[in-house]
Structures are given as C-alpha cells and as structure tokens.
Amino acid sequence: MTDFADRHVRLLGLISLGLLIVAGYLALIWSPPDVEQHDAMRIMYVHVPAVWTAYLAFFLVLISSVMYLWKRDPKWDHLAAASAELGVLFTALTLAAGSIWAKPIWGVWWTWDPRVTTTAVLFVIYVGYIMFRAMQPDAAARAKQAAVIGIIGFIDIPVVHMSVLWWRSLHQGPTLQGLNGPTLDPRMEIALLVNTVAFTILFFFLLAQRLHLAQTEARQEAALQDVLSHA
C-alpha cells in the first residue's frame, strides 16, 4: 500500500472510530427506550447495522465475482475474498446480537424462525466459500470457482430479507419501510441512521486493510512459486 493510500485509510479508521463513539452515545444514552421492548431495544442499533453491512459485503462479493469472470483480473478476486471474510464477520455479529436480543424479548436464545434460519444459512454459505478457497491450491482455479460460489450464494440475501413477509415469523417486519412510512420515533431513526453510517465507514476501513492483505499474500504466493520452480 502506498503512503498516500495508507494515510487515507488511517484517516478513514479515525473517522469510523469517532463516528462509532458518537453512534454509541446516541444508541445507549440519547435515544429513548421502546414502549414495549424498553431498553432491550437498544440492541437494534448494532444488530440492524451489522446485517446491513453483511448485505453490503456480500453484494460486493457478487459484483467482484461477476467482474472476475468477465475480466479475469486478479484484483477482483482479491476484493471478493476480502469482502466475503468481512461479510462472514458481520453475519456472525448479526446472529450473536440477534440471539442476545431474542432472550429478553422472545424468551429464547434461538428459534427456527424463518429470518433467523435463513441468516444462519447465509453464514454457512459464506463460511463454505472461505473454506473452499483454503482448499484450492491453484490460484486461477480458486478464483474462478470461488466466483461461481460467490454469485450463487448471493441468492440467499433476498430470501433472508423477504422471509418476514413470505412466511409466518416471530421477527419484526421492515423497520423503516411501510405504506405509512417509518414506524420509529424520530430520535430512534437518527440513532439508527448514525450507527448504520458508522458501521458502513468501519466496513470500508476494514475492507481496505483486508484487501491490502489479500494483495500482499498474492505477491507472497507468486514469490514462493518462483522459489519452488527454481529449487
């Protein structure tokens, strides 16, 4: 990574840290408790941004995978790998925060609710994507086959999102959408929006770092191939 990129990535990291602190204040102190869920509802301010960030990450995997299959440029494969890892992280956080929220609200840590189950399937799909990449030693074959998996895996995203509308679900429906507009208190909306922006900037900071790692490891792989071929 050049000094130019490094400085800007570091700035992005500082901005995301500052914004996360503000977002935390809004979520934990400034926003009001919910009428029904009381203070347990504050978990929404990390749960919803986490799932949004996971969707963003997997959408990037989809775009990168398509671009790789079209252009066969390794940089798209590196971007897909980096995004997938972050997507798995944020999906895991979605499930964890959701589980902790479920205990005081639904009375259970886990249920085979459609939204919860399809999100768990999403997690397994992309863990499988990462495991597949680890097992395939040939870089070109790995990139091509992972791209196909990355495109097919994205099919679960609309299933996750629509599950609360298609099937009977304990999970609440869309928070900000509806014929009558948003259903949240305006202060809750602001806190949720700021947290979502904070998580998004954090995602791009981590993506830049993880992408740099992917590119460094590609150089490493090429250098090791060179050593082995001359051995």
Add this chain to the structure above:
Amino acid sequence: MHDWLYVALAYLVVWGAIALYTWALKRRIVQARAVAEYAGQVAEGSPGAAQEGLECDAPPAP
C-alpha cells in the same frame, strides 16, 4: 436493570469482536509483508535471507 445486562452483553460481543478482528488483521498484514519480502529475497538469491527465520500466527488466508 435486567434489560441493561443484555444490552451490555450485546455491545461487548459486537464491539469486542470488531476490535479483536481489527487487531488480528493488523497482525496478519505485518506478518504477510514480512513473508512476502523474505520470499522475494530468497527468490532473488539474497545471501542474508536464508539465515533469518520468520514467525507467523497462521498460514496465509485463502
């Protein structure tokens, strides 16, 4: 009070996991740079490269 315990647990898990991942990622980058540089030196036949060792937490990510 009961609700705040769950809120605290959720925030600890989420922010803690993000902090841990960020720290681990930074460490992986430093180690990957060292390995790439070392491999480059070995490929070029640099005399000093064979004498030094490298310590890594894990094999390269896929």
